[in-house]
Amino acid sequence: xxxxxxxxxxxxxxxxxxxxxxxxxxxxxxxxxxxxxxxxxxxxxxxxxxxxxxxxxxxxxxxxxxxxxxxxxxxxxxxxxxxxxxxxxxxxxxxxxxxxxxxxxxxxxxxxxxxxxxxxxxxxxxxxxxxxxxxxxxxxxxxxxxxxxxxxxxxxxxxxxxxxxxxxxxxxxxxxxxxxxxxxxxxxxxxxxxxxxxxxxxxxxxxxxxxxxxxxxxxxxxxxxxxxxxxxxxxxxxxxxxxxxxxxxxxxxxxxxxxxxxxxxxxxxxxxxxxxxxxxxxxxxxxxxxxxxxxxxxxxxxxxxxxxxxxxxxxxxxxxxxxxxxxxxxxxxxxxxxxxxxxxxxxxxxxxxxxxxxxxxxxxxxxxxxxxxxxxxxxxxxxxxxxxxxxxxxxxxxxxxxxxxxxxxxxxxxxxxxxxx
Amino acid sequence: xxxxxxxxxxxxxxxxxxxxxxxxxxxxxxxxxxxxxxxxxxxxxxxxxxxxxxxxxxxxxxxxxxxxxxxxxxxxxxxxxxxxxxxxxxxxxxxxxxxxxxxxxxxxxxxxxxxxxxxxxxxxxxxxxxxxxxxxxxxxxxxxxxxxxxxxxxxxxxxxxxxxxxxxxxxxxxxxxxxxxxxxxxxxxxxxxxxxxxxxxxxxxxxxxxxxxxxxxxxxxxxxxxxxxxxxxxxxxxxxxxxxxxxxxxxxxxxxxxxxxxxxxxxxxxxxxxxxxxxxxxxxxxxxxxxxxxxxxxxxxxxxxxxxxxxxxxxxxxxxxxxxxxxxxxxxxxxxxxxxxxxxxxxxxxxxxxxxxxxxxxxxxxxxxxxxxxxxxxxxxxxxxxxxxxxxxxxxxxxxxxxxxxxxxxxxxxxxxxxxxxx
Numbered sequence: 049x050x051x052x053x054x055x056x057x058x059x060x061x062x063x064x065x066x067x068x069x070x071x072x073x074x075x076x077x078x079x080x081x082x083x084x085x086x087x088x089x090x091x092x093x094x095x096x097x098x099x100x101x102x103x104x105x106x107x108x109x110x111x112x113x114x115x116x117x118x119x120x121x122x123x124x125x126x127x128x129x130x131x132x133x134x135x136x137x138x139x140x141x142x143x144x145x146x147x148x149x150x151x152x153x154x155x156x157x158x159x160x161x162x163x164x165x166x167x168x169x170x171x172x173x174x175x176x177x178x179x180x181x182x183x184x185x186x187x188x189x190x191x192x193x194x195x196x197x198x199x200x201x202x203x204x205x206x207x208x209x210x211x212x213x214x215x216x217x218x219x220x221x222x223x224x225x226x227x228x229x230x231x232x233x234x235x236x237x238x239x240x241x242x243x244x245x246x247x248x249x250x251x252x253x254x255x256x257x258x259x260x261x262x263x264x265x266x267x268x269x270x271x272x273x274x275x276x277x278x279x280x281x282x283x284x285x286x287x288x289x290x291x292x293x294x295x296x297x298x299x300x301x302x303x304x305x306x307x308x309x310x311x312x313x314x315x316x317x318x319x320x321x322x323x324x325x326x327x328x329x330x331x332x333x334x335x336x337x338x339x340x341x342x343x344x345x346x347x348x349x350x351x352x353x354x355x356x357x358x359x360x361x362x363x364x365x366x367x368x369x370x371x372x373x374x375x376x377x378x379x380x381x382x383x384x385x386x387x388x389x390x391x392x393x394x395x396x397x398x399x400x401x402x403x404x405x406x407x408x409x410x411x412x413x414x415x416x417x418x419x420x421x422x423x424x425x426x427x428x429x430x431x432x433x434x435x436x437x438x439x440x441x442x443x444x445x446x447x448x449x450x451x452x453x454x455x456x457x458x459x460x461x462x463x464x465x466x467x468x469x
Numbered sequence: 470x471x472x473x474x475x476x477x478x479x480x481x482x483x484x485x486x487x488x489x490x491x492x493x494x495x496x497x498x499x500x501x502x503x504x505x506x507x508x509x510x511x512x513x514x515x516x517x518x519x520x521x522x523x524x525x526x527x528x529x530x531x532x533x534x535x536x537x538x539x540x541x542x543x544x545x546x547x548x549x550x551x552x553x554x555x556x557x558x559x560x561x562x563x564x565x566x567x568x569x570x571x572x573x574x575x576x577x578x579x580x581x582x583x584x585x586x587x588x589x590x591x592x593x594x595x596x597x598x599x600x601x602x603x604x605x606x607x608x609x610x611x612x613x614x615x616x617x618x619x620x621x622x623x624x625x626x627x628x629x630x631x632x633x634x635x636x637x638x639x640x641x642x643x644x645x646x647x648x649x650x651x652x653x654x655x656x657x658x659x660x661x662x663x664x665x666x667x668x669x670x671x672x673x674x675x676x677x678x679x680x681x682x683x684x685x686x687x688x689x690x691x692x693x694x695x696x697x698x699x700x701x702x703x704x705x706x707x708x709x710x711x712x713x714x715x716x717x718x719x720x721x722x723x724x725x726x727x728x729x730x731x732x733x734x735x736x737x738x739x740x741x742x743x744x745x746x747x748x749x750x751x752x753x754x755x756x757x758x759x760x761x762x763x764x765x766x767x768x769x770x771x772x773x774x775x776x777x778x779x780x781x782x783x784x785x786x787x788x789x790x791x792x793x794x795x796x797x798x799x800x801x802x803x804x805x806x807x808x809x810x811x812x813x814x815x816x817x818x819x820x821x822x823x824x825x826x827x828x829x830x831x832x833x834x835x836x837x838x839x840x841x842x843x844x845x846x847x848x849x850x851x852x853x854x855x856x857x858x859x860x861x862x863x864x865x866x867x868x869x870x871x872x873x874x875x876x877x878x879x880x881x882x883x884x885x886x887x888x889x890x891x892x
Contacts, residue, residue: 066500067836068478106766113761113822117829144832178769185775185795188723194616296721296891298615330559331550344605347613365613397554404503404557407576411501411674411838463616 049420052258056269057244059261060420061254067413068144070250072137072157073421074265076242079275080131080211086218087234088124090183090226092133095235096122098165098175105175111156116145118153120160127425128277128356129211133242135161138414141251150252151260158264164235170228171235180226186217191295194461198301199363202459205291206305211279212357240268245424249417277425279357281307285456297463302374304362305457311358311449317428318437319445320353323453324360325398326390326446327351327381332397334381335362343377345370355426360453368462375458385450390443402438406431470682473857480835482845482857483678487685490666490696494845494855495681496673498838502576504674505838506583507846508590509570511700512662514640515785518703521661525703528658529649530635531607531642534564536655538603540571544594549585558582566636566784568850574839579676580684591690593659595652604647611641618720618888622728622793627784629713629884630732633705636784637712664697669849673842707787709734711884719891724775724795729806731790732882741874743852746788747781748866749874752823754779754790756815761822764809774802783851790880799887810880820868827863 052059102108112118119138124131139145139153165172191197203213244267248257284307311320328335328351335349349364366374409415409431422428429437470485475496483495514533519526540562541549553560558575560582571590573582614620624639631637641647672681685691711732738746758764758779768774777794790810796802834840848855856862 068832069836104766105769106761106763109760110822113826117826138833140829140832144829174770177772181772181775185724192618192722299609299612330554332548332554340606344602345609347606347609365609367609367612397551400557401554401559404559404575404577407502407557408574411503413836 050254054246054262056267057246057265059258060245060247060424061252061257062247062249062416062420063252063254064249064416065251067250068141069413070139070141070150070248070252071413071417072154073247073417074135074157074161075245075247075421076133076135076238077130077245078238078242079129080126080214082211082214082219083222084131085124085214085216086183086222087226087231088131088133088238089218090179090223090231091235091238092122092124093179093182094171094175094231095160095164096120096135097179098172099159100163100165101159103165103172105178108160115149115153115156116140118156120157122160124216126211126214126216128279129275130277130425150256151264154260154264161265162239164232166232169232171232173228176228176231180223183218183223187220187223190215190217194295194297194299194301194463195363195365197295198303198459198461199361201291201293201461202303202305202361202457205289205459206307206457207282210357212354212359240270242269243274244269245421247417247421249413277356281309281358284309284454288455288458290458290460292460292462294462297461299365300368300371300463301461302362302364302366302371303459303461304378304455305459306360306362307454307456308353308358308360308452309454310452314437315445315449315452316355317434319441319449320355320360321402322395322398322438322441323385323446323449324351324353325401326385326394328362329398330401332394332401334384335364335378338381339364339374339377343373345374345377349374368460368464371460379455382450382453382455385446388447390446392443395441395443395446399438399441403435406435406438470678473855475857476831476835476860477858478832478835478860482855483682484855485682487665487691488696489691489694490664491691492669492849493682493685494669494671494849495676495678496671496838496841496845497676497678498674501674501838503574503838504576504579504672504676505572505574505842506586506670506672507570507572507842508586508668508670509568509846509850510662510668511568511850512658512667513565513567513569514638514642515566515635516658516662516702517635518705519658519661520701520703521657526657526661528654529642530638530646531640532650532654532658533569534641535600535603535607535647535650536658537562537564537569537571538607539595539599539655540593541589542594542599543589544592549589552585553582556582556585560586564640566640570846574674576675583672583681583684584688587688587690590663591694593656593663595655595659597652600650600652600655604650607641607647608644611639611644611647614639616721618722618726619793621718621720622726622886622888625716625718625886626728626730626789626791626884629716629886630711630730630789631707631784631787632712633707634785634787635705662700664700665691665694666696667700669846671842671846671849673845674838705785707734707785709737709879709882711882713884715885715887717887717889720888722888722890724797725799725890726795726888727793727799727803728886729792729803730884731810731880732884733788733790733879735786735788737879738874738877740877744856744862745870745874747783748863749871750781750788750790752815752820752866752871753813753875754781755823756819757809757813758792759823764805768802768805773798773805803885807883813875815868815871817868820866820871824863824866828860831860831863
């Protein structure tokens, strides 16, 4: 990967002939504020739907098809303390289309970011209404995916002041405040204050590409100080908080949040992933082997790590009357590792699983790009180094890290079982 | 071994059939780390009735899926998933209405892992105990989908659509049907459908076709299997019309959802081959309801629906066209959908644009090993052959033929499922 400082942005180039397309991701990041989430979602949905030149959704869609089915998308994602807006573009390599397509495609991306559909400092109210309705629906339908809802409620119960508990699709009270005028104001400010990273992968001519990007993706960013992306905990749990809420659902959803604290750099980069995999990272994990295979108590139960949040999450779908049994099993499994019951065999197995996940990254254009983004944002090592370092993790490392993981909140979204629908 | 150039895009596909009847397709890539292999059988949840040794067998709903869950069970109690993991591979399996597939992917130890996959799929071991144990797990799997309104709609739309086809039930079956499943049910189905001549093996990625051919031809397990006569599938006498035209269900939703479906019997389109039927229906759906359609524009801008998508499904010799969406003016939305289907007009310009988009996506697709392998596997399951020249086929699609096709099309068999908020 080559890094170029454009003054207003960092440009990262990955030149490869392995793929038949060229992808660009533009990242606009700033520190997350709870009250910004809804606005930012609204903004991105609006920008990706209409531009000054292509005024309706249909016109813009027709234009992308004309450019040999250009893919354009935009969405927001939170990583630690940052709210990141991502604009993605994927075009066919020009050898399958026409040489002019590079510039034309980037021009359309530029149009989406820099030339929104506004008049007299207001966004277009017709499109504004569609976007508003869409976001309203997202907020309204939050409970339709009980698995995600249980996870949100767990995090809110853990600490409602921390960014990890913020609802990614926004809040009703914020939505009510947004109008065509203040959203455009927000846009104007956001586009010049967010810090910008641009990632490109494909078989490009560097000189040509850089000149097109300088011309078409020219942000007028005011540079800001870099903030810490990682979230740290103010306090660690003295005892586990158990919350049960009833909902009109069939299968109960269990969501457990554990705080992770005081990791060394090596632990943060390597050991925590392997620890989580031993717990609930796949079919061979302890959760699945014991809770599913031995006791038939669940179909799925997994654990995952939110690195930037210093959290480990455990999720499962269970019958309500098995709740105590499942929770006891989970605690026992965690305690066993804490007490040193880790085998060489299972550590080697998760290492091998992890290494093959890393190997897979090279084969897919988007995963290569996403991997570089994560490397930059989370300050990770290069893939080659990562592969070597993973091999160095020992049983003792796993036992040590298990003592730095504290079960904090156990949340059950309780349903009542009905036999047949 | 036969070699063809896939879509004229510098990508070869090799194929051959083993003596036992197993069809093998190999897609070697120049610059990938990983391999991805799928071994599958033309046996899915729809095949609950079948002939075995001349006798008609009826198995409970959900048997194919249950069998898939038990396929990796080993007589010596060893855990194959652990061996795959140690060998740097992952594995999984899935059951659909028409087929069951087992797949592995990884970057190292291809031959050990392939060997294990073949051993597992061709060494069934079902006991009363291991069958009983699985029931609790599958019950939780069925319950997991219960609260998802989209799944509930799709389950109900199939119940509305079909009188006889077993696809009217869920792939996993019901909590009461899986209770009835015994190890005999699993063996009966296994011995009928898991014969190599009813199966395909497709491998892509970082592989050497000549070595794989040699490996497969020398594989003891594969050599021990005899070629058997073709599986005789039961033809269900499914009427053209829909069983129920309408159903309301109540779920935990705030905005009502609808699924509208049209049932089409492919036997009524005898002048067109299967692939053409699928392509033309795809063009019609995209034109009527796709991203650039006037319909989408009108419905979204007039606040009739907040979002919807169009989808084509295949069930045995039937195809269904579906519109799935959200709307708090569901009656108006459905009326608009019906009107749109009643009035199909495709301009030459639109027709050519859709073709261009499809060609672009064929080119993109080849970069992805998993998608390419899955698509080739799906062709084999659905059409019993590989279409290695889809781009040419798309280029040669003809608007005059499409117009003839539209004239033959009967879109009158319609059904609707609505999901409304629980009180």
